[in-house]
Amino acid sequence: MAGMAHEHSHDGRHDHDHDHDHEHEHEHEHEHSEIGPMDLRVRALETVLAAKGYVDPAALDVLIDTYQTRIGPRNGARVVAKSWCNPVFRDWLLADATAAIASLGYSGRQGEHMHALENSDTVHHLVVCTLCSCYPWPVLGLPPTWYKSAPYRSRAVRDPRGVLADFGVVLPAETEIRVWDSTAELRYLVIPQRPAGSEHLNEEQLAALVTRDSMIGTGLARSPEAVA
Amino acid sequence: MSYLTHADLGGQPGHGRVVPEPEGELFHATWEPRALALTLAMGATGAWNIDMSRAARETLPEYARLSYYEIWTHALEKLLLERGLLRPDEVEAGASAAGPWPALPRTLQAADVAAALARGAPTARPGPAPAFALGDAVRLRSGTVPHHTRLPGYARGRRGTITAVHGPHVFADAHAQGLGEQPCPLYTVAFSGSELWGGEPGAARLTVSIDAWEPYLERAS
Numbered sequence: 001m002a003g004m005a006h007e008h009s010h011d012g013r014h015d016h017d018h019d020h021d022h023e024h025e026h027e028h029e030h031e032h033s034e035i036g037p038m039d040l041r042v043r044a045l046e047t048v049l050a051a052k053g054y055v056d057p058a059a060l061d062v063l064i065d066t067y068q069t070r071i072g073p074r075n076g077a078r079v080v081a082k083s084w085c086n087p088v089f090r091d092w093l094l095a096d097a098t099a100a101i102a103s104l105g106y107s108g109r110q111g112e113h114m115h116a117l118e119n120s121d122t123v124h125h126l127v128v129c130t131l132c133s134c135y136p137w138p139v140l141g142l143p144p145t146w147y148k149s150a151p152y153r154s155r156a157v158r159d160p161r162g163v164l165a166d167f168g169v170v171l172p173a174e175t176e177i178r179v180w181d182s183t184a185e186l187r188y189l190v191i192p193q194r195p196a197g198s199e200h201l202n203e204e205q206l207a208a209l210v211t212r213d214s215m216i217g218t219g220l221a222r223s224p225e226a227v228a
Numbered sequence: 229m230s231y232l233t234h235a236d237l238g239g240q241p242g243h244g245r246v247v248p249e250p251e252g253e254l255f256h257a258t259w260e261p262r263a264l265a266l267t268l269a270m271g272a273t274g275a276w277n278i279d280m281s282r283a284a285r286e287t288l289p290e291y292a293r294l295s296y297y298e299i300w301t302h303a304l305e306k307l308l309l310e311r312g313l314l315r316p317d318e319v320e321a322g323a324s325a326a327g328p329w330p331a332l333p334r335t336l337q338a339a340d341v342a343a344a345l346a347r348g349a350p351t352a353r354p355g356p357a358p359a360f361a362l363g364d365a366v367r368l369r370s371g372t373v374p375h376h377t378r379l380p381g382y383a384r385g386r387r388g389t390i391t392a393v394h395g396p397h398v399f400a401d402a403h404a405q406g407l408g409e410q411p412c413p414l415y416t417v418a419f420s421g422s423e424l425w426g427g428e429p430g431a432a433r434l435t436v437s438i439d440a441w442e443p444y445l446e447r448a449s
Contacts (some may be wrong), residue, residue, distance in 0.1 A: 036257070036259075038257065038259045038263075038298065038301070039257070039258065039259045040322070041259075041301065041319060042259040042262050042263045042266065042301060043259070043262070043322065044318070044319045044320075044321070044322035044323075045266060045301070045304070045305065045314075045319060046262055046266055047322055047323065047324070048314065048318045048319065048322070048323065048324045049266065049270070049308075049314075051323070051324035052313070052324055052327070052329045053335065054270065054273060054313065054332055054335060055266060055269045055270065055335065055336070056269070056335060056336065056337050056338055058337075058338035059265075059269055059336045059337055059338040059340075059341050060262065060265035060266065060269055061265075061338070062338045062341040062342075063264070063265040063268050063269065063341055063345075064261040064262070064264070064265050066341065066342070066345065067254070067261075067264070068254065068261070071345075073251060107346055107348070108345050108346040108347055108348035109344075109345045109346075109347075109348040109349070110348070111348065112348040112349065112350040112351065113350065113351070113352065113394075113397075128238075130236070130237055130238030130239075130380050130382075131235055131236060131237075131238075131282075131286070131378060131380060132235055132282055132285065132286070133296065141254070142254055142264070144249045144251075144253070145247075145249055145253075145256070145295075145296065146246050146247055146248060146249055148296040149243075149246065149247075149296075150237050150240070150243040150292070151243040151244050151245055151246045151247075152246045153237040153238065154237040154238065154239060154240040154241070154243045155243065155246070156238075157238045157239055157382060157424070157436050158238070158239045158382075158424070158425055158428070158430055158431070159428075159430030160430065160434065161430060162430060163246055166245045166246040166247075166248065167246070167248050173433075174433070175433065176433045176434075176435065177433060177434050177435070178418075178434075178435045178436075178437065179434065179435070179436045179437070180437050181238065181380060181436060181437065181438045181439075182439070183378045183379070183380060183438045183439045183440065184351075184378060184397060184400065184414055184439035184440075184441070185350075185351040185397060185398075186394065186414075186416075186439050211251065212251045213248070213251075218246075218248070
């Protein structure tokens with residue numbers, strides 16, 4: 001599947017439309033510019049809804065830009081790093097995650113009611129939404145494709161160790177796994193364990209060790225050696 | 229009226245392995261971000277609520293073979309068509325038919341996006357006092373549900389323990405049917421792996437929790 005790295009920015013999209021016949025000639029070398037049925041369908045929908053005044057195309061651009069550049073897993077990584085460095089913040093996060101996270105400026109849509117789950121030597125947390133794709137957007141951004149997929153949603157509640165193995169994660173046999181199925185409007189953020197050998201790092205350096213997957217529970221925080 | 233959801237996947241066998249994805253990979257085609265934004269922008273108009281959109285998505289007959297943003301797009305069209313905000317021939321033509329078209333409660337303007345996202349849509353409400361307390365043993369209601377619900381099939385009829393009491397929240401089942409918010413107490417209920425999956429090896433040292441509204445629960449002895 002193609003990544004967005006090769007796509008034009010959405011700002012250039014309307015110009016891009018005028019060029020699409022020209023681009024079509026180069027389809028063989030730029031397979032990602034191929035105009036498929038879903039491109040046409042979504043474009044038609046946008047045209048119709050904008051013509052009726054139901055959507056503001058500029059608002060669509062702002063929404064996309066927000067989730068591409070401002071709201072993503074680096075937000076959550078800062079929350080985790082602060083909880084590792086600051087015991088007062090950590091206690092607040094575990095007691096009232098919504099308020100503690102909002103104090104760093106992350107709040108709102110799909111994060112209105114947050115709960116933090118702290119991993120330990122004996123307990124590992126894993127978050128899923130078996131019924132759809134509920135996910136803590138203000139701290140993690142948009143969910144990855146696998147999080148919304150049938151393999152993850154079906155197996156996370158039944159064979160979480162098998163799911164972790166798909167991510168290359170093997171936990172000690174005696175570790176208890178707690179799976180949280182996001183069936184209402186509560187959203188869960190996993191606080192991974194602080195990696196060994198990270199004692200000398202500051203908050204910003206620690207945040208770089210916190211991966212998106214470690215905050216869902218399908219990964220662990222990276223070791224300082226792996227990042228160096 | 230029969231109601232068939234295709235989205236209740238918890239515990240279903242046969243879906244294969246999970247394919248991880250790099251952190252920066254958000255979209256896989258240029259139409260996907262537009263579909264996302266259209267869905268969010270229309271959601272902000274108040275023409276329907278989030279539980280109605282979940283119901284529209286999970287009942288798509290083609291749910292299992294669609295990608296997630298295809299599901300969102302098909303459901304968006306369905307919601308628009310049902311409310312007379314769109315005609316099928318308009319998508320075909322790629323142009324709006326002659327109006328007048330119904331007015332919406334509000335529309336999302338570019339300048340208001342940041343504030344609207346930051347505000348979100350909290351679901352906590354004043355409402356009845358909880359009937360259950362921390363540590364209570366409960367059994368989840370069993371049987372089929374003839375409308376949208378957030379009680380997953382794998383938990384129905386199972387015995388669990390209340391591990392958190394959250395206060396009243398908008399009741400998804402009622403909200404999805406257009407019956408208002410009907411706030412009722414929300415709980416986190418934890419099940420042992422063996423209660424859900426018997427002696428399966430994957431169920432060892434496993435606890436699974438769901439968030440459940442009070443009408444989903446019965447007292448267990």
